[in-house]
Amino acid sequence: MNFARKFYTALQQAAMAHARWDLEVSTSIIRDKRKVWLLAILTALGLMVSLAFADDLNLPAMLGGSKAYTPAFYTTGIFVASIAIGVCAGLITGCIGAGGGFIITPALMSAGIKGILAVGTDLFHIFAKAIMGTAVHKKLGNVSVGLAVAFLVGSGAGVLGGGVLNRMIYEANPVASDAFISVIYVVLLGFLGMYAMLDFLRLRKAGNGGDAHGGGGSSSGGLPAKLQSAHIPPMISFDEDLIPGGKKISGLFVALCGVIVGFMAAIMGVGGGFLTFPMFVYVLGVSSFTTVGTDILQIIFTAGFAAITQYAIYGFIFYTLAMGMLLGSLLGIQIGALVTKLVPGLYIRGFYALAILAGFVNRLFAMPSKLNDMKILSINLDLCAFLTNVGNWLFFLTIGVFAVWVIGTFLSKIKELREG
Incomplete structure (x- = not known):
């Protein structure tokens, strides 16, 4: 139980570090007129493409079918939905x-x-945002070059493994691919959701409003000490600015952590930041200061390498869908950041727990239909459809209520924000 609590705290810190990077990147894009115009042009092109192919009745079937190599076109409805999903995220x-x-x-x-x-598509969306918002990020000065190189070598290998596995499963059975990805999300979101809700209930019972963004520390003993004492070449020095003489660790351990992060990023469609932080701080014993800079660097390269080499060249990315999510997220993240100045942290943490649990229920309730299609279980089709619909409704209703509440708070108190 104690280990699970520490692991949740580490994942929470990782999510916080990624969110800070996301906010800075989004703000950088919004404040640059050239980037805004580029985004507007790309979005307009995406809308034109979706309108041009809106009447082609074969395309939705292709999107839902078993063909790996299909055009990256879709309906206007899906384009609008991608913007809404980006706003909520x-x-x-x-x-x-x-x-x-x-x-x-x-x-x-x-x-x-x-x-x-x-x-x-999610990986490409992350990569596109990173490229548009980050030229030479000022925080990259915190990066230990040795740690970064060893980690990226490992993450590259992990990305290759995760991407190949994802495509092999899809080519063998598209339904099995959906089931595999759903299982990964069920396990991760179930774990995170449970602990996030327990955290919320604990703070509520204690009458503590809490910080919406949580907290945590780092580790310097235990496993990190053992790994740093193992002298396996090449040895990498880091944290020289924080500790006289710095610390040293084998590049092999750093690369192995990179393999795990790259593998999970390629399978789940995330930047990998949710794993980089806990691994660096709690496994390798790297300071939070150095970890944040390295995390920023690895997100760009891991997401970009995975998106291009494992998905784009095989036809697994909808570029206009990615642009819709990018447009929505740029708007949503600015509004969300302003609302934190007006709302007690306790309520925000409660919504965070509910959002994670909604994602967990959504993927869990979709599993019976996938298992039935794979002939693993024999379940009534009407029951499968009912469970899938319930999971979808609960998910979108929870996220939708959160979005309406945040935007409503923003609009109702916009005068207060201006005065502040």
Whole structure:
């Protein structure tokens, strides 16, 4: 139980670090007129493409079928839905201070997009945002070059493994691919959701409003000490600015952590930040200061490498869908960040827990239908459809209520924000 609590705290810190990066990148894009115009042009092109193919009745079937190599076109409805999903993810990131990317893949799958396409598109969306918002990020000065190189070598290998596995499962059985991705999200979101709700209830019972963004520390003993004492070449020095003489650790351990992060990022369609932070701080014993800078760097390269080499060249990315999510998230994250100035942290943490649990229920309730299609279980089709619909409604209703509440708070108190 104690280990699970520490692991949840580490994941929470990772989500916070990723959210801070996401907010800075989004703000950088919004404040640059050239980037705003570029985004507007790309969005207009996406809308034109979706309108041009809106009457082609074969395209939705292709999107939901078993063909791997299909055109990246879709209906106007899906384009609008992608903007809405981006807004909701942005609101969660900006308002809660924790990465909202965990809802994107489940949301896209619930909207009818194949799991592998949702993963590839989400990775490209992350990469596109990083490229547009980060030229030479000032925080990259915190990066230990040795740690970064070893980690990226490992993450590259992990991305290759995760991408190949995802495509192999999809080519063998598209339904199995959706089921595989859903299982990963069920396990992760179930764990995070349970502990997030327990945290909320504990703070509520104690009468403590709490910080919406949580907290945590780092680790310098235990496993990190053992790994740092193992002298396996090449040895990498880090944290020289914080500790006289710095610390040293084998590049092999750093690369192995990169393999795990890259593998999970390629399978789940995330930047990998949710794992980088706990691994660096709690496994390798790297300071939070150095970890944040390295995390920013790895998100750009891991997401970009995975998106291009494992999904884009195989036709598993909808570029216009990614642009819709990017547009929505840029808007949502700005509103969410402003609302944190007006709302007690306790309520925000409660919504965070509910949002994670909604994603968990959504993927869990979709599993009977997947298992039935795979002939693993024999379940009544009407029951499968009912469970899937219940999961979808609960998910979108929870996220929708949160979005309406945040936007409503923003609009009703906009005068107060201006005065502040």
